Amino acid sequence: MNMHTQPQRTPAETALIDAFGERLSLLPGDGAVMLKRDDAIEAIKHGLPTRRVESWHYTDLRRLLNAVPDFDPAAAVKAIAPIVEGSAVLAVLNGVSSTKVPAVEGVTVQRLSEKLIDGSIAPGLDPYGSDDAIGALNTAFVADGYFVDIADGVELDKPIELQNLQAGGQTHVRLPLRVGAGAKAVIVERQTGDGAALVSSVSQLVLGEGAEVTWLIVQEQPETATHLAQFKAHIGKNAKLTLFVMNAGGKLVRQEIMVKTTGEGADFKLRGINLLAGDTHSDVTMVLDHTVPHTTSTEVIRNVVTGKARGVFQGRINVHQYAQKTNAKMACNTLLLSDDGEFSTKPELEIFADDVVCGHGATVTEIDHDHLFYLMARGIDEKSARGLLVKAFVAEVIEELDDETIVEALEARLDDWFVAHG
Amino acid sequence: MPAVQETIDRVRKIDVDQYKYGFQTEIAMDKAPKGLSEDIIRFISAKKDEPSWMLEWRLEAYRRWLTLDEPTWARVHYAKIDFQDIYFYAAPKSTPGPTSLSDVDPELLKVYEKLGIPLREQEILAGVQKTDASELEEVSDNVYKSGRVAVDAVFDSVSVVTTFKKELAQAGVIFCSISEAIREHPELVKQYLGSVVPTSDNYYATLNSAVFTDGSFVFVPKGVRCPMELSTYFRMNEKNTGQFERTLIIAEEGAYVSYLEGCTAPQRDENQLHAAVVELVALDDAEIKYSTVQNWYPGDAEGKGGIYNFVTKRGDCRGDRSKISWTQVETGSAITWKYPSCILRGDDSSGEFYSIAVSNGYQQVDSGTKMIHLGKNTSSRIISKGIAAGFSQNTYRGQVSAHRKATNARNFTNCDSLLIGDQCGAHTVPYMEAKNSTAQFEHEATTSKISEDQKFYVMQRGIPEEEAIALIVNGFVKDVIQQLPMEFAVEAQKLIGISLEGSVG
Numbered sequence: 001m002n003m004h005t006q007p008q009r010t011p012a013e014t015a016l017i018d019a020f021g022e023r024l025s026l027l028p029g030d031g032a033v034m035l036k037r038d039d040a041i042e043a044i045k046h047g048l049p050t051r052r053v054e055s056w057h058y059t060d061l062r063r064l065l066n067a068v069p070d071f072d073p074a075a076a077v078k079a080i081a082p083i084v085e086g087s088a089v090l091a092v093l094n095g096v097s098s099t100k101v102p103a104v105e106g107v108t109v110q111r112l113s114e115k116l117i118d119g120s121i122a123p124g125l126d127p128y129g130s131d132d133a134i135g136a137l138n139t140a141f142v143a144d145g146y147f148v149d150i151a152d153g154v155e156l157d158k159p160i161e162l163q164n165l166q167a168g169g170q171t172h173v174r175l176p177l178r179v180g181a182g183a184k185a186v187i188v189e190r191q192t193g194d195g196a197a198l199v200s201s202v203s204q205l206v207l208g209e210g211a212e213v214t215w216l217i218v219q220e221q222p223e224t225a226t227h228l229a230q231f232k233a234h235i236g237k238n239a240k241l242t243l244f245v246m247n248a249g250g251k252l253v254r255q256e257i258m259v260k261t262t263g264e265g266a267d268f269k270l271r272g273i274n275l276l277a278g279d280t281h282s283d284v285t286m287v288l289d290h291t292v293p294h295t296t297s298t299e300v301i302r303n304v305v306t307g308k309a310r311g312v313f314q315g316r317i318n319v320h321q322y323a324q325k326t327n328a329k330m331a332c333n334t335l336l337l338s339d340d341g342e343f344s345t346k347p348e349l350e351i352f353a354d355d356v357v358c359g360h361g362a363t364v365t366e367i368d369h370d371h372l373f374y375l376m377a378r379g380i381d382e383k384s385a386r387g388l389l390v391k392a393f394v395a396e397v398i399e400e401l402d403d404e405t406i407v408e409a410l411e412a413r414l415d416d417w418f419v420a421h422g
Numbered sequence: 423m424p425a426v427q428e429t430i431d432r433v434r435k436i437d438v439d440q441y442k443y444g445f446q447t448e449i450a451m452d453k454a455p456k457g458l459s460e461d462i463i464r465f466i467s468a469k470k471d472e473p474s475w476m477l478e479w480r481l482e483a484y485r486r487w488l489t490l491d492e493p494t495w496a497r498v499h500y501a502k503i504d505f506q507d508i509y510f511y512a513a514p515k516s517t518p519g520p521t522s523l524s525d526v527d528p529e530l531l532k533v534y535e536k537l538g539i540p541l542r543e544q545e546i547l548a549g550v551q552k553t554d555a556s557e558l559e560e561v562s563d564n565v566y567k568s569g570r571v572a573v574d575a576v577f578d579s580v581s582v583v584t585t586f587k588k589e590l591a592q593a594g595v596i597f598c599s600i601s602e603a604i605r606e607h608p609e610l611v612k613q614y615l616g617s618v619v620p621t622s623d624n625y626y627a628t629l630n631s632a633v634f635t636d637g638s639f640v641f642v643p644k645g646v647r648c649p650m651e652l653s654t655y656f657r658m659n660e661k662n663t664g665q666f667e668r669t670l671i672i673a674e675e676g677a678y679v680s681y682l683e684g685c686t687a688p689q690r691d692e693n694q695l696h697a698a699v700v701e702l703v704a705l706d707d708a709e710i711k712y713s714t715v716q717n718w719y720p721g722d723a724e725g726k727g728g729i730y731n732f733v734t735k736r737g738d739c740r741g742d743r744s745k746i747s748w749t750q751v752e753t754g755s756a757i758t759w760k761y762p763s764c765i766l767r768g769d770d771s772s773g774e775f776y777s778i779a780v781s782n783g784y785q786q787v788d789s790g791t792k793m794i795h796l797g798k799n800t801s802s803r804i805i806s807k808g809i810a811a812g813f814s815q816n817t818y819r820g821q822v823s824a825h826r827k828a829t830n831a832r833n834f835t836n837c838d839s840l841l842i843g844d845q846c847g848a849h850t851v852p853y854m855e856a857k858n859s860t861a862q863f864e865h866e867a868t869t870s871k872i873s874e875d876q877k878f879y880v881m882q883r884g885i886p887e888e889e890a891i892a893l894i895v896n897g898f899v900k901d902v903i904q905q906l907p908m909e910f911a912v913e914a915q916k917l918i919g920i921s922l923e924g925s926v927g
Contacts, residue, residue, distance in 0.1 A: 361866045
């Protein structure tokens with residue numbers, strides 16, 4: 001008899017494995033896609049990551065994911081108004097894409113279920129490593145999404161808004177996007193809904209030479225939902241990517257950002273705000289690889305922690321040996337506003353090239369008493385003064401975005417959060 | 423042929439393995455058989471004339487150790503250590519009476535002379551005339567001359583001599599080897615040993631608890647300011663030995679002590695193992711300053727040999743307003759795995775960590791600190807300077823955490839890395855964990871290389887490249903050097919220069 005038995009499976013692990021058995025016949029794709037799914041569920045059978053897995057140190061998924069809802073095919077949800085008026089909306093409603101998609105010149109849209117059935121998406125389904133639980137979960141269960149291709153040289157004047165809306169149960173969505181050489185676009189990724197769902201969502205972006213993309217992730221899940229998301233990007237030669245992440249919801253949230261600069265002159269900007277409230281756990285983890293010479297990146301993350309919320313930011317910058325002349329800077333600032341809240345951060349630098357300028361800074365603090373005094377001395381009551389300072393702290397990051405309509409749209413989302421959470 | 427010889431000499435000079443202290447000393451050794459078992463632990467304990475509670479303590483640690491796995495999270499790579507191929511006990515055969523220098527094997531004294539350590543009191547910084555050590559013991563009155571250093575010398579596994587004992591005793595300070603303390607002051611050892619680093623703490627600390635063979639013990643009673651610097655010199659000489667020393671320093675209410683530790687080991691092909699545990703306890707208003715210059719053999723130019731340095735160092739600011747300060751200069755060892763930490767338990771206590779880690783050749787350094795804020799109004803400061811050259815990997819790994827009740831916890835962290843050459847790596851892995859809204863944590867880190875402008879500026883004044891780099895590096899680490907006691911500061915600057923030799927061109 002084999003004495004080395006696996007540690008007992010948690011109810012969530014068992015539920016996922018059982019669900020895979022039940023869903024198997026309904027999942028699109030066979031052959032190559034099915035092989036990837038089999039590998040992925042094998043990885044989950046080995047157990048969800050615990051805090052002993054370094055990349056999950058502050059988010060013990062095995063312990064935190066204590067229940068997995070069943071699939072709910074009957075649940076329904078409707079597309080919502082885009083944050084920027086006039087955007088082309090591509091909605092995934094409770095895990096299902098629509099057959100009717102708006103026509104935008106120079107943009108090809110395909111339902112992901114079709115790409116799964118014809119197997120053409122199979123090579124992109126591999127998780128990136130043994131600790132990629134989100135990638136594995138998504139690969140095992142992914143059923144739909146959109147594949148978007150923006151042709152070379154196309155400059156979009158209105159954003160494309162990708163909506164992933166859940167109505168409870170489980171949804172597993174993938175959103176691959178290719179932006180051709182010299183193309184310019186603004187992409188909005190909305191993650192919201194009204195159910196106590198388990199959501200996994202993987203966005204994959206490939207930027208061609210000289211392409212410029214601003215990608216906004218607006219996550220506003222209800223305080224009952226589990227949201228496990230991944231954003232992966234390859235930035236080509238002289239291409240520019242500005243990624244803005246706004247995390248303002250969810251019960252258990254992990255947003256992973258994996259970016260690689262693959263061509264010289266590539267530039268990456270990450271701006272993020274995490275607004276944490278209630279009894280929630282939210283984790284933003286970034287891994288940035290500078291693999292070629294002469295690339296630049298800056299990351300600014302601002303966190304506001306209230307209530308009993310637990311926040312995490314992990315940011316790792318890897319500078320490979322040949323990536324000389326890399327310039328990379330990262331800052332993570334946190335306002336910890338309640339005694340029951342907590343915030344952990346791990347900004348890492350891994351540097352194998354010598355001719356580089358890299359740095360990171362991190363702070364955790366409460367509201368500056370001098371600032372507060374300054375406002376209160378002018379007759380503003382303490383509550384309003386605090387509100388003003390906290391809002392200014394995060395709005396600063398939003399205002400860095402050039403586009404005024406986008407800034408206004410995001411500030412409106414910010415106002416909504418402050419109204420809801422005082 | 424002289425020309426050939428000259429070439430050989432020159433090549434040898436620019437080689438990485440310019441290990442100044444790489445000589446072996448032939449001294450008769452008394453060794454236990456290789457390997458680790460309960461019998462070996464009983465043997466060590468018997469050799470040391472230990473009371474039975476100590477043996478039990480060791481055996482319990484050993485049984486615990488058998489259930490543990492080697493940690494793998496650090497960024498260091500090495501062949502698996504065969505713990506059955508190591509001598510866990512090696513003592514110089516002519517174990518001297520620990521009170522007088524004249525009993526010590528003269529060969530041993532020569533070793534220390536070569537090392538240039540101030541074992542004989544004539545080497546006091548001011549350059550006092552050579553006097554016989556035993557005479558000095560006699561004349562020691564209650565006048566405490568500043569600049570004198572009391573030394574506890576540990577050779578392989580055994581503390582061979584401790585100086586200035588009488589003078590220290592007059593002040594009420596106990597400074598002796600830990601074996602002696604176990605015999606003479608069992609109540610103190612029982613109370614404090616393992617209270618900061620419990621036997622179950624981690625793989626190497628548990629191993630150390632089972633097999634530690636010697637180390638230093640310092641007890642500074644209430645209100646006493648230790649009249650001189652205390653110092654330990656560790657040296658590994660015997661082949662295939664592991665050095666497992668255990669240091670315990672206790673500063674009672676209002677006491678102050680400054681402690682220096684230096685380490686060297688001779689050149690060997692094999693990897694030698696060093697797994698030490700250092701425990702510091704500071705009670706109310708006490709202050710402990712602990713400085714280390716570590717220069718174990720780093721291995722040769724191909725990365726062969728060198729010391730595996732797996733050390734657990736932790737200070738407990740147990741009392742209110744207590745202070746513990748770690749300063750380290752790490753230039754040696756093939757592998758360094760070391761995180762001197764502070765538990766800031768007392769209210770208003772403070773912890774400091776100043777570090778310089780220089781790696782060259784194929785050295786791997788994974789070092790940093792932990793500042794655990796538990797009490798109210800606690801503060802900590804971390805300054806870390808890493809310099810990587812050659813094919814080395816240099817990692818800073820540190821944790822700062824504030825617990826729920828640690829109101830007004832304050833931390834400032836600064837870690838800078840300097841890269842010399844494109845084959846090395848510098849990494850920074852800080853962990854910050856705040857569970858209290860009044861906590862204020864700041865962290866900053868930078869990584870860069872020596873700028874061409876700086877180098878040009880120095881070189882155009884006629885200074886050769888290698889010296890220019892040493893000069894710039896010494897400027898880079900100045901903040902930390904300033905924290906060292908003067909005796910060490912000079913030595914440390916030289917060491918950094920030696921460690922970086924051969925890193926240019």
